[in-house]
Amino acid sequence: MNYNWNWHIFFEPNPTGAGTYLDLLVSGLVLTIKTALLAWVIALIFGTIVGVLRSLPSKTASWIGFCYVEFFRNMPLLVQLFLWFFVLPELLPRAAGLWMKQIPNAPFWTAAIGVGLFMSARVAVQLAAGIASLPRGQKQAATALGLTTGQSYRYVLLPMAFRIILPPLTSEFLNTIKNTSVAITIGLIELTGQARAMQEFSFQVFEAFTAATVMYLAINIIVVTGMRFLERSLAIPGYITGK
Amino acid sequence: MFANLDFDVIRRSLPYLFLDGMTFTLMLTGLAALGGLVFGTLIALMRLSSYRVLGRIAGLYVDFMRSLPLVLVIFWFYFLVPYIGQWVTGASRPIRVGAFTSTLVTFVMFEAAYFSEIMRAGIQSISKGQPAAASALGLTYAQSMRYIVLPQAFRNMLPILLTQTIVLFQDTSLVYVLSIPDFLGAASKVAQRDGRLVEMYLFAAAVYFVISCVASYGVRRLQARIAIVR
Numbered sequence: 467m468n469y470n471w472n473w474h475i476f477f478e479p480n481p482t483g484a485g486t487y488l489d490l491l492v493s494g495l496v497l498t499i500k501t502a503l504l505a506w507v508i509a510l511i512f513g514t515i516v517g518v519l520r521s522l523p524s525k526t527a528s529w530i531g532f533c534y535v536e537f538f539r540n541m542p543l544l545v546q547l548f549l550w551f552f553v554l555p556e557l558l559p560r561a562a563g564l565w566m567k568q569i570p571n572a573p574f575w576t577a578a579i580g581v582g583l584f585m586s587a588r589v590a591v592q593l594a595a596g597i598a599s600l601p602r603g604q605k606q607a608a609t610a611l612g613l614t615t616g617q618s619y620r621y622v623l624l625p626m627a628f629r630i631i632l633p634p635l636t637s638e639f640l641n642t643i644k645n646t647s648v649a650i651t652i653g654l655i656e657l658t659g660q661a662r663a664m665q666e667f668s669f670q671v672f673e674a675f676t677a678a679t680v681m682y683l684a685i686n687i688i689v690v691t692g693m694r695f696l697e698r699s700l701a702i703p704g705y706i707t708g709k
Numbered sequence: 710m711f712a713n714l715d716f717d718v719i720r721r722s723l724p725y726l727f728l729d730g731m732t733f734t735l736m737l738t739g740l741a742a743l744g745g746l747v748f749g750t751l752i753a754l755m756r757l758s759s760y761r762v763l764g765r766i767a768g769l770y771v772d773f774m775r776s777l778p779l780v781l782v783i784f785w786f787y788f789l790v791p792y793i794g795q796w797v798t799g800a801s802r803p804i805r806v807g808a809f810t811s812t813l814v815t816f817v818m819f820e821a822a823y824f825s826e827i828m829r830a831g832i833q834s835i836s837k838g839q840p841a842a843a844s845a846l847g848l849t850y851a852q853s854m855r856y857i858v859l860p861q862a863f864r865n866m867l868p869i870l871l872t873q874t875i876v877l878f879q880d881t882s883l884v885y886v887l888s889i890p891d892f893l894g895a896a897s898k899v900a901q902r903d904g905r906l907v908e909m910y911l912f913a914a915a916v917y918f919v920i921s922c923v924a925s926y927g928v929r930r931l932q933a934r935i936a937i938v939r
Contacts, residue, residue: 536922537918539921540917540922540925541879541914541917541918541921542879542882542883542893543879544882544883544885544893545882545893545910545913545914545917546914548897548910548913548914549910549911549914552906552907552910553906553907553910553911556907557907644776644777644778644779645778646778647778647779647781648780650780651885651886658778658780658781658784661784662784665788671788672788675781675784675785675788678781679777679781679785682776682777682778682781683776683777
């Protein structure tokens with residue numbers, strides 16, 4: 467393979483004039499993590515609301531939940547980001563559209579919200595399945611104790627359901643981290659974007675991508691290990707995964 | 710709010726969007742799904758084989774691919790495939806590879822990791838008595854896989870395999886990062902040429918939405934029809 471390997475490239479100054487190529491990649495990594503965390507918070511909030519809607523006995527509520535999920539699941543993430551970034555500001559009233567275009571860090575906010583809403587549909591499906599997997603007696607016991615619907619969700623159903631769906635939620639969180647890389651298309655220079663930038667500046671393609679790959683693997687290992695601890699400490703006694 | 714939009718631009722670019730763009734997208738989806746299924750099944754068989762080393766290699770490959778974002782994998786293969794081609798053909802310099810070949814290799818390798826997990830679950834869902842009965846009848850390992858286990862595993866997993874193919878169909882839009890005119894890429898080219906971003910992106914979103922909705926409705930119907938009553 468006639469390729470010019472140069473692993474010292476990471477310690478050479480990058481063309482922005484501030485620090486080395488490694489600093490460039492680390493700043494990308496930080497941006498990936500920030501975007502993913504904000505997106506995950508959004509996904510959990512909206513996913514919980516929609517997941518609960520889907521599990522309610524009311525026909526209207528579950529229909530709204532169904533439409534929400536279908537809307538966000540049947541379009542590629544890339545197209546959704548384009549809709550938020552390019553299309554929405556044009557369709558709003560002039561003043562609001564102008565405001566949206568002038569927000570500093572627009573790619574960051576668009577990416578976090580876009581990825582967050584995209585993932586919220588997946589969280590909603592998992593949560594609805596988690597609630598459906600609970601024995602009917604739990605809801606009935608909550609009602610018999612005099613809890614309102616809101617209270618029975620707050621104190622009985624949701625705490626159980628979230629603990630049951632923790633393993634699939636872990637992989638959805640990992641998907642959120644990976645999906646932030648799609649925001650490269652709206653100009654968010656996160657980890658993949660910085661690797662690409664490094665490749666363009668230095669021509670060391672494979673070193674740049676290897677470093678990004680190693681960083682993604684490291685994030686994965688950290689998240690998986692952390693979640694395993696969380697799963698163990700939150701396991702429901704009496705269930706297969708519990709003590 | 711739709712006052713100064715020109716939806717005629719869509720009508721004018723329909724032949725380019727569908728004959729060029731959508732054909733590329735569907736070809737890529739179909740071939741990548743087939744290739745992914747074949748390689749995925751092989752990886753699943755490796756993972757379940759009694760040779761520990763094979764299982765470890767397959768497991769590492771799957772975990773590795775599944776922890777990387779697709780965009781990064783697309784970039785990796787875009788730069789790597791010419792070198793792989795040089796190595797395979799023994800040429801003196803990295804060979805020139807077309808956009809379609811490069812993305813097809815990417816998606817086959819990437820999807821194989823996901824399809825292998827589905828096929829592994831499918832193979833494990835077959836009760837132990839079946840391969841045992843097969844070997845009692847004198848069938849070799851290959852024969853029992855070919856005639857007994859894999860057909861049933863494939864049938865059990867068909868809805869999930871098709872759902873994964875719908876995800877793949879949506880994911881092919883990511884070849885946009887290489888400026889390849891798939892359906893979204895074609896829409897984006899027209900959008901930027903004519904300054905009609907709103908119309909083109911809304912139309913592209915609607916087309917993806919309708920195709921995915923119809924396809925997943927079809928999968929649900931199929932699932933109800935082929936479910937084996939046990």
